[in-house]
Amino acid sequence: xxxxxxxxxxxxxxxxxxxxxxxxxxxxxxxxxxxxxxxxxxxxxxxxxxxxxxxxxxxxxxxxxxxxxxxxxxxxxxxxxxxxxxxxxxxxxxxxxxxxxxxxxxxxxxxxxxxxxxxxxxxxxxxxxxxxxxxxxxxxxxxxx
Amino acid sequence: xxxxxxxxxxxxxxxxxxxxxxxxxxxxxxxxxxxxxxxxxxxxxxxxxxxxxxxxxxxxxxxxxxxxxxxxxxxxxxxxxxxxxxxxxxxxxxxxxxxxxxxxxxxxxxxxxxxxxxxxxxxxxxxxxxxxxxxxxxxxxxxxxxxxxxxxxxxxxxxxxxxxxxxxxxxxxxxxxxxxxxxxxxxxxxxxxxxxxxxxxxxxxxxxxxxxxxxxxxxxxxxxxxxxxxxxxxxxxxxxxxxxxxxxxxxxxxxxxxxxxxxxxxxxxxxxxxxxxxxxxxxxxxxxxxxxxxxxxxxxxxxxxxxxxxxxxxxxxxxxxxxxxxxxxxxxxxxxxxxxxxxxxxxxxxxxxxxxxxxxxxxxxxxxxxxxxxxxxxxxxxxxxxxxxxxxxxxxxxxxxxxxxxxxxxxxxxxxxxxxxxxxxxxxxxxxxxxxxxxxxxxxxxxxxxxxxxxxxxxxxxxxxxxxxxxxxxxxxxxxxxxxxxxxxxxxxxxxxxxxxxxxxxxxxxxxxxxxxxxxxxxxxxxxxxxxxxxxxxxxxxxxxxxxxxxxxxxxxxxxxxxxxxxxxxxxxxxxxxxxxxxxxxxxxxxxxxxxxxxxxxxxxxxxxxxxxxxxxxxxxxxxxxxxxxxxxxxxxxxxxxxxxxxxxxxxxxxxxxxxxxxxxxxxxxxxxxxxxxxxxxxxxxxxxxxxxxxxxxxxxxxxxxxxxxxxxxxxxxxxxxxxxxxxxxxxxxxxxxxxxxxxxxxxxxxxxxxxxxxxxxxxxxxxxxxxxxxxxxxxxxxxxx
Numbered sequence: 001x002x003x004x005x006x007x008x009x010x011x012x013x014x015x016x017x018x019x020x021x022x023x024x025x026x027x028x029x030x031x032x033x034x035x036x037x038x039x040x041x042x043x044x045x046x047x048x049x050x051x052x053x054x055x056x057x058x059x060x061x062x063x064x065x066x067x068x069x070x071x072x073x074x075x076x077x078x079x080x081x082x083x084x085x086x087x088x089x090x091x092x093x094x095x096x097x098x099x100x101x102x103x104x105x106x107x108x109x110x111x112x113x114x115x116x117x118x119x120x121x122x123x124x125x126x127x128x129x130x131x132x133x134x135x136x137x138x139x140x141x142x143x144x145x
Numbered sequence: 146x147x148x149x150x151x152x153x154x155x156x157x158x159x160x161x162x163x164x165x166x167x168x169x170x171x172x173x174x175x176x177x178x179x180x181x182x183x184x185x186x187x188x189x190x191x192x193x194x195x196x197x198x199x200x201x202x203x204x205x206x207x208x209x210x211x212x213x214x215x216x217x218x219x220x221x222x223x224x225x226x227x228x229x230x231x232x233x234x235x236x237x238x239x240x241x242x243x244x245x246x247x248x249x250x251x252x253x254x255x256x257x258x259x260x261x262x263x264x265x266x267x268x269x270x271x272x273x274x275x276x277x278x279x280x281x282x283x284x285x286x287x288x289x290x291x292x293x294x295x296x297x298x299x300x301x302x303x304x305x306x307x308x309x310x311x312x313x314x315x316x317x318x319x320x321x322x323x324x325x326x327x328x329x330x331x332x333x334x335x336x337x338x339x340x341x342x343x344x345x346x347x348x349x350x351x352x353x354x355x356x357x358x359x360x361x362x363x364x365x366x367x368x369x370x371x372x373x374x375x376x377x378x379x380x381x382x383x384x385x386x387x388x389x390x391x392x393x394x395x396x397x398x399x400x401x402x403x404x405x406x407x408x409x410x411x412x413x414x415x416x417x418x419x420x421x422x423x424x425x426x427x428x429x430x431x432x433x434x435x436x437x438x439x440x441x442x443x444x445x446x447x448x449x450x451x452x453x454x455x456x457x458x459x460x461x462x463x464x465x466x467x468x469x470x471x472x473x474x475x476x477x478x479x480x481x482x483x484x485x486x487x488x489x490x491x492x493x494x495x496x497x498x499x500x501x502x503x504x505x506x507x508x509x510x511x512x513x514x515x516x517x518x519x520x521x522x523x524x525x526x527x528x529x530x531x532x533x534x535x536x537x538x539x540x541x542x543x544x545x546x547x548x549x550x551x552x553x554x555x556x557x558x559x560x561x562x563x564x565x566x567x568x569x570x571x572x573x574x575x576x577x578x579x580x581x582x583x584x585x586x587x588x589x590x591x592x593x594x595x596x597x598x599x600x601x602x603x604x605x606x607x608x609x610x611x612x613x614x615x616x617x618x619x620x621x622x623x624x625x626x627x628x629x630x631x632x633x634x635x636x637x638x639x640x641x642x643x644x645x646x647x648x649x650x651x652x653x654x655x656x657x658x659x660x661x662x663x664x665x666x667x668x669x670x671x672x673x674x675x676x677x678x679x680x681x682x683x684x685x686x687x688x689x690x691x692x693x694x695x696x697x698x699x700x701x702x703x704x705x706x707x708x709x710x711x712x713x714x715x716x717x718x719x720x721x722x723x724x725x726x727x728x729x730x731x732x733x734x735x736x737x738x739x740x741x742x743x744x745x746x747x748x749x750x751x752x753x754x755x756x757x758x759x760x761x762x763x764x765x766x767x768x769x770x771x772x773x774x775x776x777x778x779x780x781x782x783x784x785x786x787x788x789x790x791x792x793x794x795x796x797x798x799x800x801x802x803x804x805x806x807x808x809x810x811x812x813x814x815x816x817x818x819x820x821x822x823x824x825x826x827x828x829x830x831x832x833x834x835x836x837x838x839x840x841x842x843x844x845x846x847x848x849x850x851x852x853x854x855x856x857x858x859x860x861x862x863x864x865x866x867x868x869x870x871x872x873x874x875x876x877x878x879x880x881x882x883x884x885x886x887x888x889x890x891x892x893x894x895x896x897x898x899x900x901x902x903x904x905x906x907x908x909x910x911x912x913x914x915x916x917x918x919x920x921x922x923x924x925x926x927x928x929x930x931x
Contacts, residue, residue: 030211033178033219040170075211089472096474098482104218108358108396116466120479121459126221129166131368134452141482 023140024048024066028058028084029073029102034125038071038102041129042136055079059087062094068140070099072119074110085118098139102127158223178219179272185212186265187624193254193261194627196242200249210239216264226418227281228267234289235260238296246299251635253295258628260288324350324427330378330405348377348429349413353402354384355423360396364420367402373416375408395458405429453483454511461507470500477503484510553654556614563611567604567894571916573597612653612800619697619706620648622657626668626695633672640679640690641672647697652704656798659778660706663771667708667794668693670768675712675792685789687711699800702822703780706796715786717743724749744786748772776928779805779820781878805897807914807924809890810873812856816890818914818924825874825881827889832870835885844883846874855885859930860909877928884927897924 027038030053039049050065052058054076062070070088074081081101088094101119103110111122121135137143158171166174192209195202217232235257241247263284267277327350351373355366370379384401387393406413410428417424460476463469469476477498484491493506573593581590623645634641652660676691683689694709717740724730724746735743750769768784771794775782780798799822807818808827828846835844835853842853851874857864865887873884895914911926 031215031219032181033174033222036177037166037174037222040166040174075214077211089469089475095472096478098475098479104214104221112466115459115463116468118463118469118475120463120475121456125218128365131365131452135456138453138456138483138486139479141485143486143488 022046023068023142024050025069025071025136025140026050026052026058026061026065026067027071028052028055028076028081029071030054030076031073034073034102034127037127037129038132041133045133045137045142047136047140055081055084055087058084062088062097063091067097069136070097071136072099072101074101074103074114082113082117085114089118100135100139174222175271175275178223179268182216182219182268183265185216186261186268188212189216189261190258190628191624193249193257194631196249197251197254197631206239206243210236210243213239223271225267225271225277227277227285228264228271230282231260231285231288232264234285234292238292241296241299247295255635256288256291256295258632260292263288324352324403324425326350326352326403327405327427327429330380330403348375348405348407349410350427350429351402351404351406351413351417352425352427353404353417353420353423355398355400355402355420357397357399359398359420359423366398366400369417369420370402370404373404373406373408374412375406376404377407378405380404453487456483457507457511461504461511464500464504464507473498473500473503477506480506480510551614556611560611560615563604563608567608568915570597570600570604571893573600615654616651616800617654617657618649618651619657619660619704620645622661622664623648623695623697625661626664629665630668630672630693633669634676637672638678639672639676641676642690642692644692644694645696646694650697650699650704652699652798652800656704656778656800659774660796660798663774663782663796664695664706664708666768666771667796668695671708671710671712671792671794675710675714677713681713700797702800702806703797704800706798708794708796709791711791714788714791715744715747715784716788717741717786720744720746741785744784747784748782779822783879805914805924806892806894807922808873808892809922810856810871810886811888811890812860812886813862816916816920816922817856818893818895818922819873819875819884819927820911820924821892823875823877823927825876828872828874828883829869830872832867835870844872846883849881851881851883853883853885854931856925856930857885857887875927877931882931884931895922895924 025038025042025047027035027042027049029035029038029051035051035053039051042049050061050067052061055072056079058070058072059079070085072081072084079087081103085099085101088097088099098120099118100121100123101114102123102125103114104125114122120139123132123135158166189209189212192205192212195205196209199205213232213236217229217236220229220232238247238253238257242249247253267281270277330350353366353370355364359366367381370376370381380403382401383399385399387399410426414426417426456479460479464473464476477493480493480503481491484493489510491506492509493502574597577590577593577597580586580593626645627643630641630643671693676693677685677687679689682691692711694707696707696709698705717738720743721735721738724743725732725735729749730746738746747768750767768782772782775796775798778798780796782797783795785793785795806821808821808824809816809818811817830844835842842855843850844853845851853872855864867887871886871888873886873889875882875884893916895916897912897914909926909930911924914922914924916922
């Protein structure tokens with residue numbers, strides 16, 4: 001039984017310059033443009049952002065740092081989003097970290113599969129910046145105006 | 146509360162993105178999108194061709210689908226509805242291919258390639274102008290219709306709602322349509338006395354019936370409705386009575402949304418442009434007699450649930466998934482975080498969480514958050530998902546490539562600096578000589594030479610390392626050719642297979658780029674003139690399908706690229722006749738030419754061998770253009786023909802062009818440079834060994850007769866008699882030649898600076914270089930001189 005202390009209540013204060021970001025998000029997506037877009041949105045709100053281009057690399061990074069949220073694409077080479085989440089949920093150190101799945105897949109089956117694999121939410125691309133940021137804040141416990 | 150439209154932001158971003166990014170961020174994003182999409186299109190192109198050759202290649206199907214899918218995903222960030230429309234239709238078609246419902250054939254590949262071409266063009270325009278051409282939507286619709294026709298052909302009955310091919314993404318409502326309910330609503334608005342909100346000027350009424358499956362396609366009807374520009378009145382109601390609890394499907398949209406907007410019709414149309422099938426628009430005229438209809442609308446029935454409710458319901462859904470009840474920490478974390486984020490007390494303790502408690506907490510939060518009651522989703526039947534996706538993961542064994550993207554300018558700068566360093570270090574041997582000669586310190590001289598050796602080694606390594614950064618595999622260049630060959634072959638009804646070998650061979654980026662045009666030209670020539678029609682080939686006892694091989698390999702300091710076809714070859718006799726006809730050569734000389742030499746006539750400027758000039762391999766631009774392009778980069782081209790069996794064209798280019806190695810030669814006390822790659826050997830000969838044959842001279846060296854030229858004469862200087870003649874044996878193109886000079890110098894790395902200004906037209910020299918001791922070295926262009 002291990003709970004991530006990060007995901008507990010205390011809402012992080014707005015980021016002060018020079019301070020470590022209150023929340024750290026890992027973006028796992030093979031599309032550079034999408035990663036860049038998410039990173040831009042997150043960084044301007046003071047989130048720390050790391051990127052990985054597939055599930056395998058994502059897992060590697062997830063094990064090296066503490067993250068508060070995973071933003072995961074489905075369709076990737078080497079290890080897809082489902083497999084990544086399945087690994088995360090199986091890992092005692094990672095299993096408590098929430099995950100948003102991000103995909104253009106629109107079928108009922110894809111969404112069901114995402115939730116089954118371990119996603120906590122499903123956002124469809126193209127990413128709506130307002131919705132995306134609101135989701136991230138809600139899921140990481142950052143005060144949502 | 147009439148909302149103001151916010152479409153005054155940079156037009157390139159998609160609606161809803163307005164203001165989400167600063168201008169510079171948007172620009173960065175757009176640049177990244179352009180670059181990435183072009184790369185993805187290239188991948189898709191390649192995969193399509195692979196697929197055409199082998200329709201069962203799973204790898205290619207997946208790669209193709211993934212590329213197109215990624216393009217669509219990234220394009221969605223920008224205001225490119227036409228592009229997305231086209232790509233989306235393509236993706237649907239490819240999805241059917243992936244799922245084995247459709248097989249790829251040549252015509253389909255044609256269509257898909259053509260679509261990709263448009264996307265490429267549009268991305269170029271988006272990059273240049275930030276917008277697509279006006280006819281974009283027509284084009285996109287045409288392609289989408291073509292793609293969907295293929296889909297409909299396999300499943301005529303299963304036309305999915307919302308994928309109607311005719312309905313373009315732009316809603317074009319009939320002008321006369323009126324929504325009967327609108328006037329009533331308007332009366333209500335006026336009756337409320339909400340003076341400022343009432344649409345007493347022009348307004349638009351919108352009836353929006355979201356597709357039943359819209360939640361799965363990323364459509365968020367409530368959000369869209371609420372964000373309508375100039376929204377003045379909104380009514381949401383179920384379109385059919387809610388079913389009983391047991392049969393209720395929380396994922397099917399059963400809403401009918403009516404709204405009135407005080408805004409320009411065009412603006413409202415624009416707002417709803419992604420869901421034209423589900424929206425009707427009508428003008429709100431200057432009130433005719435209201436026809437109070439049954440739709441004396443029930444007051445807005447649903448208070449909009451915030452994202453938090455949605456998220457909580459998602460947690461409930463996740464929790465209900467088979468296999469997730471045992472591991473609920475992440476769900477518990479989300480629930481706690483949502484509560485924290487909304488500053489609500491969390492009913493879930495920190496200590497322990499099991500499925501039941503998390504579920505109870507979600508319910509409690511939902512009850513507290515929710516203002517109006519939605520039918521309870523908890524009891525909803527959950528769709529069966531596939532097995533947990535663990536298996537298909539680690540597929541290909543290739544190591545993860547960590548790359549760094551660097552602007553080319555930075556590498557070029559580094560390259561130049563290293564080049565300067567290479568030259569600067571050349572000063573040390575001069576210094577060593579000075580130390581010995583002028584200051585009489587042999588010891589210092591030796592020390593300097595030792596240090597020089599060290600610096601020399603390090604600079605060399607550095608130079609190699611930097612050059613390595615600039616090295617690109619020729620595959621980057623070759624990958625465009627399968628498409629080229631395929632298209633031309635199809636156009637000419639020829640059957641051609643392109644075989645590529647050695648695509649991992651590397652060369653400097655500039656060289657690779659310089660090769661593109663000549664290679665394209667050679668391939669076109671080969672397809673146009675070399676390859677016969679299938680009938681002709683069969684008649685000659687050849688295989689119906691011709692083969693063109695594109696082979697790259699490294700040889701010494703050069704990269705060699707061969708284009709080998711098995712076509713009809715070049716008829717030397719015909720070439721002789723043509724050359725004489727065109728006055729490029731006189732009949733007597735033409736007759737003297739050996740066949741192998743006659744074939745080289747194609748390199749003469751203005752030579753074209755085809756009886757009819759096709760639209761493909763240029764007009765008036767022949768192999769001479771190829772030769773010029775290759776030689777500009779210090780390369781050489783040669784051609785070998787076997788009549789009836791095909792042609793081999795060989796391009797030889799230096800691996801890198803920043804630093805040139807030259808041999809310095811002395812002439813009348815002056816130093817000149819000769820490109821080292823031309824030098825075969827240096828010999829000193831007794832003057833008697835050089836025989837005179839009429840006007841020319843030759844020497845027999847190891848049983849080979851080598852013609853001799855004298856550099857002094859070539860440069861217009863007087864001959865001098867020397868006890869031993871210093872002769873450079875050079876290989877220039879296919880010829881070997883001996884060049885008499887005064888004396889040999891040493892080999893040296895230089896940065897060749899081409900002449901500029903008035904000197905740019907000077908022939909005989911390819912440029913200058915500054916030596917370590919400050920002297921200027923003239924580098925000879927021997928191909929021209931000889």
